[in-house]
Amino acid sequence: MKQPQSSEQSIYFEPLLPWQQSVWDNLTSRYDRLPHGLLFAGMQGIGKRGFVWRFVAWLLCDNREQVIANSTHGACGYCQSCQWLQAGTHPDLQVLPNSSLPTIDQEELKTSAKKSKGSKSSQKNTNKLPLEPAKTSIKVDDIRALQPFMSQGSSGRRVCVIDNADMMTVAAANALLKTLEEPRDGIHLLLVTDWPTKLLPTIRSRVQQVAINHIQLDKVAGYLTEYVMHNKSIEFENESQLSEQIKQALKLANGAPLAALDMLSSEWYSLRDTWIKVWLAIRVGKRSSIAASDYWQKNLSLDAFIKLSEIMLMDFSRQSLGLKPLQLDLKLEEYASIHELTLDSIQQVMTVIEDLKLARYQNVQDKMAYDRLLSELATL
Numbered sequence: 001m002k003q004p005q006s007s008e009q010s011i012y013f014e015p016l017l018p019w020q021q022s023v024w025d026n027l028t029s030r031y032d033r034l035p036h037g038l039l040f041a042g043m044q045g046i047g048k049r050g051f052v053w054r055f056v057a058w059l060l061c062d063n064r065e066q067v068i069a070n071s072t073h074g075a076c077g078y079c080q081s082c083q084w085l086q087a088g089t090h091p092d093l094q095v096l097p098n099s100s101l102p103t104i105d106q107e108e109l110k111t112s113a114k115k116s117k118g119s120k121s122s123q124k125n126t127n128k129l130p131l132e133p134a135k136t137s138i139k140v141d142d143i144r145a146l147q148p149f150m151s152q153g154s155s156g157r158r159v160c161v162i163d164n165a166d167m168m169t170v171a172a173a174n175a176l177l178k179t180l181e182e183p184r185d186g187i188h189l190l191l192v193t194d195w196p197t198k199l200l201p202t203i204r205s206r207v208q209q210v211a212i213n214h215i216q217l218d219k220v221a222g223y224l225t226e227y228v229m230h231n232k233s234i235e236f237e238n239e240s241q242l243s244e245q246i247k248q249a250l251k252l253a254n255g256a257p258l259a260a261l262d263m264l265s266s267e268w269y270s271l272r273d274t275w276i277k278v279w280l281a282i283r284v285g286k287r288s289s290i291a292a293s294d295y296w297q298k299n300l301s302l303d304a305f306i307k308l309s310e311i312m313l314m315d316f317s318r319q320s321l322g323l324k325p326l327q328l329d330l331k332l333e334e335y336a337s338i339h340e341l342t343l344d345s346i347q348q349v350m351t352v353i354e355d356l357k358l359a360r361y362q363n364v365q366d367k368m369a370y371d372r373l374l375s376e377l378a379t380l
């Protein structure tokens with residue numbers, strides 16, 4: 001069993017997650033035959049980016065030859081290359097978008113979170129595994145700016161990471177295609193995406209997909225249980241109850257281990273009971289939807305409230321289809337009101353949620369979004 005990730009380590013040198021071992025072995029054993037372009041694709045919360053940064057460090061490490069004998073090792077952590085990575089100044093690494101580069105600030109954040117350990121909320125932060133960064137679109141000028149780096153002659157290895165590659169504009173993707181068609185020796189182009197189907201087929205056909213999304217589920221539940229027990233990041237009664245909680249969260253997160261862990265330690269997940277109570281109260285008119293909106297505005301961020309509502313509506317849909325709910329701990333089947341719901345009416349609220357998500361990018365006021373969703377839920 002691997003040690004769970006520690007907040008003291010840089011993301012470049014963190015241990016592999018257990019379900020990534022075979023992918024790592026496969027990739028690192030092909031060092032001399034690695035294709036020019038590699039694609040790391042899979043849904044959010046499976047640990048892709050942690051894997052990619054570890055791989056980048058290993059590719060560039062001056063002592064790779066020494067550590068290669070045992071391929072479970074990543075980079076050495078102390079050579080010039082490894083030090084440059086930690087300082088965020090590696091001359092042989094380019095990252096798009098810039099905000100995706102792991103920086104010293106992030107390392108400092110981790111350290112300060114550790115120092116302020118004590119309150120419940122800061123402990124949660126310390127123990128949180130890294131999730132995905134915010135998305136920025138990648139434009140043709142960004143790709144053009146990479147060209148000198150991609151075409152310069154050099155004896156060593158150079159790596160270019162394009163994170164959220166699905167966010168490339170068509171012009172950007174076409175510019176990148178040229179680079180992929182005419183690879184230079186020693187250059188590794190690593191594309192990362194949560195949405196591989198959004199990549200242009202011409203790009204997809206020029207890169208080799210790494211099987212990072214093949215998760216050996218048998219290795220996941222045990223690892224997460226041990227991680228939680230070690231870090232005490234979630235409250236639980238006993239080991240078997242924790243194990244049930246983890247299994248449930250994994251189902252809700254479509255099997256993405258880190259997303260499940262993030263869900264379990266999130267504030268909204270512990271408010272699922274409250275969501276039902278508030279919904280029942282507005283449905284029978286005991287509480288106005290405006291009052292309910294005020295309540296949620298004070299208690300949960302809009303993104304979290306939307307996530308919470310989505311999970312609840314997903315299980316409502318299952319009920320109305322005659323399927324068992326995924327959230328067994330809530331005993332949803334005991335609420336008669338849920339059985340009365342039609343799939344159409346649930347779908348209507350889901351559509352409103354999709355609208356609200358889009359509106360988030362147009363800076364629609366949060367209050368309006370809460371009000372709209374709650375008034376919609378009142379009519380459900």
Ligand SMILES: [Zn+2]
Nearest residue numbers: 061076079082
């Ligand atoms: Zn090194």
